[in-house]
Amino acid sequence: MQNQIKSFQNTRIKFLNQLKEKSRVRKKEKCFIIEGVREISLALKGDYSITQIYYCPSIISFEEASTLTNQRDQKTSIFEISLEIYQKLAYRSTTEGILAVALAKDLDINSFKLSSKNPLILVTEAPEKPGNIGALLRTADAANLDAVFIANPKTDMYNPNIIRSSVGCIFTNKIATGTTSDIITFLKQQNIEIYGAALQSSQDYHTQNYTNPTAIVVGTEATGLSSEFLQNTSQNIKIPMGGSIDSMNVSVAAGILIFEAKRQRNFIK
Structure with missing residues (x-):
């Protein structure tokens, strides 16, 4: 019965x-x-x-x-x-x-193992909105990234709104969470170039080479990246814009940056 x-x-x-x-x-x-x-x-x-x-x-x-x-x-x-x-x-x-x-799985960055020798990783720092996190995970899945790292998350990753907005891509991505310091340490130990999406001391995103081990880091729309991340990037990058504002939705910006990296890696023929 x-x-x-x-x-x-x-x-x-x-x-x-x-x-x-x-x-x-x-x-x-x-x-x-x-x-x-x-x-x-x-x-x-x-x-x-x-x-x-x-x-x-x-x-x-x-x-x-x-x-x-x-x-x-x-x-x-x-x-x-x-x-x-x-x-x-x-x-x-x-x-x-x-x-x-x-x-739940253990998502601690200190337990994370990379499976690729030439990884492409998305890092998002201090994301607050489950909808943005979900959209970032959908973008990461579409690009088949090697990992998504979330620094200082403001909500737990198994929030139903993240699962819903990611349409299940929280389960298809390799995810790790940790402090900003922990994630920077991991990236440097793995000799991964850190490209931070920021206006300070930046160059246009399409002028950079992402064919080597690469992490693309995005911050919040309101405050951008922390000073700790900005002090540890290999190069800051920006998306040229022709309108009246100097920022866009974080998941849209991440998509542009990620798919440029994938294009350079011959993802798009």
Whole structure:
């Protein structure tokens, strides 16, 4: 007999709501919620462990839901929930009636291992808005970057809004987090050139050579890069603009810089 949950007062449902709403709970329990078939599928592809599946039978069948489990691990528990409970827990009305609980990964930069000898890395410093983080992760996935480093993140990486705005690309990228000092140390130890997106002492981005091990660093739209990063860049770079303002959305700017580097590496024929 399948596990059925019909009450909002069920302890599992209360716990799911806490995972959804509270970063401290996600950090303490080292797990998080994933919503939607595509996102769960990408998490499995990214080797995340799914411990629980919650599905709404009026939207998705048990057979469909049960395919979204770890094929190597039969310990995934599957629960049937009512439409009312699903609607309370879901962020989006367009998802396919399924939620999952997954185990968080250790994203500490001190545990990170590069797999490429000539990496291209995106670094974003002190990002605040989950939407911007999600957009940056989508751009990194599109460019198939070797890693995304997040310095001094202002939110935990398993915030549901980051998962949603990244359309699951949080699971397809190799991500590491740490302090600005930790990330600078890592890049220098690996002999990676650091190109900071900044106006100070900068050169036009398309004049630089990104064919060697490279990190492209972007800051916030409001304050840009910290003085610590600016003091440790190999070269600051800028995007020439012809309008009235001197900045653009951070994910747009990162996309321009990243794909110039990919072009130089013959990504675009």
